[in-house]
Amino acid sequence: MENKKSLALFFSLIPGAGHLYLGLQKKGLQIMVAFFGLIALTDWISLPIIGMFIPIIWFYSIFDVRKAIYNPQSCEDNLNLSFDFIHVKYLGYIFIIIGVMAIFRNVIFPLTHIHIDWQITRYIRTSIISLIFIAIGSKMLLDNRK
Structure with missing residues (x-):
């Protein structure tokens, strides 16, 4: 044992x-x-x-x-995360903030120096995941208002 x-x-x-x-x-x-x-x-x-x-x-x-x-x-076999209204609201805000930060850090700021090379794929990838975070956070906030 x-x-x-x-x-x-x-x-x-x-x-x-x-x-x-x-x-x-x-x-x-x-x-x-x-x-x-x-x-x-x-x-x-x-x-x-x-x-x-x-x-x-x-x-x-x-x-x-x-x-x-x-x-x-x-011990249980699940994490048992409880998502009541307040926690989901804050999680939604966190997703929106992460998405906005990623767009600014990886798309808007680098575009001010305009590089047209391999970084464009990185911009697109970052934009997509950032928009996904923003959409998830917005949906969480809007669903909990109802």
Whole structure:
């Protein structure tokens, strides 16, 4: 049993892997997708400020595996995020702010120096993901008004 605890703690260094090892597949996959998805998103839209959430997910994963090892009755296989009106409203604002920041940082500011080369694809990519964030945030805010 002690070997299983040690291995679970070792696997917890990769976000979600410790949960997968303990048999908490849903939670492990949710954490893994959030962690690596956030890394990919940070790189894709070139907005390093989003990367500040990466260590939060990593530490949450480590401490949650530790909690699941020593208190298995308290752990569930889902993250159980509650999205009531206030939280969704703030999440919507965050999506809009991230989208606007990405457009300004990666499209508007660089266009003032007008480079017509490989960066155009980067501008288009950033514009698309930024508009998606703005649309998601706007939809969340409008849906909660009803």
